[in-house]
Amino acid sequence: MDAVYLHGPEDLRVDAVDPRPVSAGAVAVDVEYTGICGSDLHEYEIGPVPIRAEDTDHSIPESAWDEHLPKPMGHEVAGTVSETGDDVVDVEVGDRVTLNMVSTCRDCRYCAVGKYHLCERGDGGAVSSRGFADRIVVPESMVVPVPEDVSLRHAALAEPLGVSLRGVRRSGLETGDRVAVFGAGPIGLGVVAGAVAAGAREVYVSEPRAARREAAEALGADVVFDPADVDVVERLRNEVDRVEVSFECAGTETTLTDALRSTAYGETVVVLSVFDEEVALHPNDIMQAERELVGSFGFRGGPLASRSEFQTALEFVADGRIEPEPMITDTVPLADVESAFEDLRDPESEQIKVLVEP
Ligand SMILES: [Zn+2]
Ligand SMILES: [Zn+2]
Known part of the structure; x- marks a missing residue:
């Protein structure tokens, strides 16, 4: 399958990779749309961003590039479930879904009370995401069902x-x-x-x-x-x-x-x-x-999170309180992801939210 990887500063490539196996508790999603995020553009320019850089010094460690490259990207994903692993309970093949990609340790003081977006060891969803690809395999816990009234095009904007x-x-x-x-x-x-x-x-x-x-x-x-x-x-x-x-x-x-x-x-x-x-x-x-x-950082969402903003976003799109179409200015295939990044960085660009359509 094809997936976009960051190989270095301003160097994105479409790589042919083996599809990941769907292990127990995991779900494969055929990606329909993945949005290009401002944080993706930051990473493209300055390297993998450890957003919650420890305490006072928010600079990027020199080693960040070496450790994380080549790095997959894309966290604003919507698609259809194509395969489920053993022990998956609530998700079925054919389900229309979006993904809450915030990775969490489930162990720190913040995770313990459902504040996953503040997880000490989390990455805000940015580091391990691999949504600019034909398909993505994630734990079932990241899967969020898309309401009937919401298109997958708009579901990609839930994040x-x-x-x-x-x-x-x-x-x-x-x-x-x-x-x-x-x-x-x-x-x-x-x-x-x-x-x-x-x-x-x-x-x-x-x-x-x-x-x-x-x-x-x-x-x-x-x-x-x-x-x-x-x-x-x-x-x-x-x-x-x-x-x-x-x-x-x-x-x-x-x-x-x-x-x-x-x-x-x-x-x-x-x-x-x-x-x-x-x-x-x-x-x-x-x-x-x-x-x-x-x-304000990220959003609430996940099993213990009270009043999930991720869920509210989907519901507000479903009932028409938010009509996100004016935000979407283009859709591009995987092969054009790098030129879409370049376009979005241009201060004269007319683009706002560009969706990648693998
Ligand atoms: Zn984003
Ligand atoms: Zn945690």
Whole structure:
């Protein structure tokens, strides 16, 4: 079978590999769609990302490349079950499924209480994923059934939408709040839709790319700004006396500070981005205004996880509260994955979410 592997910086190849056997407790899925994630692009540029790098130093160890290469990729998967191993109970051949790829140790203090996304030894689903392939073999525990009303095309977005919905929950957004979203990539766009679903009064979006501003409007944004033309902080301060909730979804120093200063005193800023490097921020923007700066990582999901955002994402797509189609700008075969990565990295690109269709 064919599978895409990362062989080095900016070096993706389609390799012919032997299909993995389906052992006890495992399930094989014929992949229909796998989304290209922002985190995939990070890895393509700078190497396998140990997202939960220990404590203070978030730099990538020199050895990371050697240890993990060649590395399979792709974690936003939807497809059909084609084979089940012994001892598989709840999954049958022919089931339409998506995958919760967060790998967990089931042993640390976080796993013990169902906070798998915070697992000390987990990887946020990024490291062991192999979804850019004809077929994928996973433990039954990763399989999530797709509701009848959800297409596999949209089911592939359950993972990024789950990330966005977790951010909305972490914000404590209340009905009637005004919201600002900085960065309208797939995560920011999911936040727009999630904030609307949660009862936001108005949603403002700052995003330099025109195609993403249009998608933001399609997903429910009331006002979109091009930060090249508008001083967004000034506009939000003058027009609405700042917003109650801001979301940082771009991963830059400017957007982090803009998000803080656009937020009313005593209110909340949620950081959803993976930052490439350390950035400066003025702690007085937090201290003097009593703002809350909140992190949001991945999503809840899995056997002990209460109120799974992964599941909620699928249900909101099923009942139409989130209509993800405007986020999907292209589908490509395995052979074109590398050119799709290159396109997505181009700041002028019109692409938002590209699905790989093996
Ligand atoms: Zn993802
Ligand atoms: Zn754990």
